Amino acid sequence: MKIAVIGASGHIGSAVVREARERGHEVTAVARDASSLGGGVDADVLDHESIAEVLAGHEAVVLAVKGPETVPAAVRTLIDVLPGVGVRRLLVVGGGGSLEHAPGQRFVDSPNFPKEYLAEARAQGEALELLRAEGGALDWSYASPPPVHLVDGERTGAYRVKAGDTPIGGPDTRITVPDFAAALVDTLEERAFVRERFTAGY
Structure with a gap:
């Protein structure tokens, strides 16, 4: 598969x-400074x-950017650009703060949510809503790590994935970055979670 990240x-x-x-x-690694x-x-x-020119000819695009202003704007750009260059498959690496700890109650809206992550988590939630409102031109997936514990560590291959708005195993679930990356590539290979949010954890 030809994938742009x-x-x-x-x-x-x-x-x-x-x-x-x-x-x-075959992976095209894309960054503002790719040196x-x-x-x-x-x-x-x-x-x-410029992004349209780079992404043309790929079978899938993974968006893994950060920043409260960048994330929603990047999703809007790709919603606009990808259909015109013939790319339907989009996987957005989102945040865990917009996951729910109870029906309709997001972690990011809790009074004890860490203030230093608040703007980023809200922006990630906005990006998810943009995808959910997208008119059907894209086969998107939105990946949420656990709400707190995305950690460095080994690739174990022992993770679980599921669709929906609640974390696997509750708020204290965890996953390593290499396992989360493996779950993301699985999703592309298996063409899973199309037009859905999913999450991964142990």
Whole structure:
């Protein structure tokens, strides 16, 4: 599969690039500054023209960017751009803060949610709503890690995945970055969770 990973210099994006390449996929690593990527492509996901040129010809796009202003704007850009370049499959690496601890009650709206992550979590939730309102031109998936414990560690292959708005195993579930990246590549390979949010954990 020919996969473009936007945000390839980031913690999760770089893990997805490694995982996909190890499985034999052709990966285009995209970042604003790709000089450290060894063969990556410089592109700004918010620049419609340049990102369209980079993404044309791919079978799937993974968006793994951060920033309260960047995330929703990047999703809007890809909703606009991807149909025009013939790409239907989009996997957005989202946040865990918009997962629910009870029906209709998101972690991000709890009074004890960490203030330093509040803006990012709200932006990730906005990105999910943009995808859910998208008119059907994209086969999108939105991946949420656990709400707190996405941690460094080994690739175990022992993770679980499920669709929906609640974390696997409750708020204290965890997953390592390499296992989360593996779950993301699984989703592309299996064409799973189309037009759904899903989450992963142990």
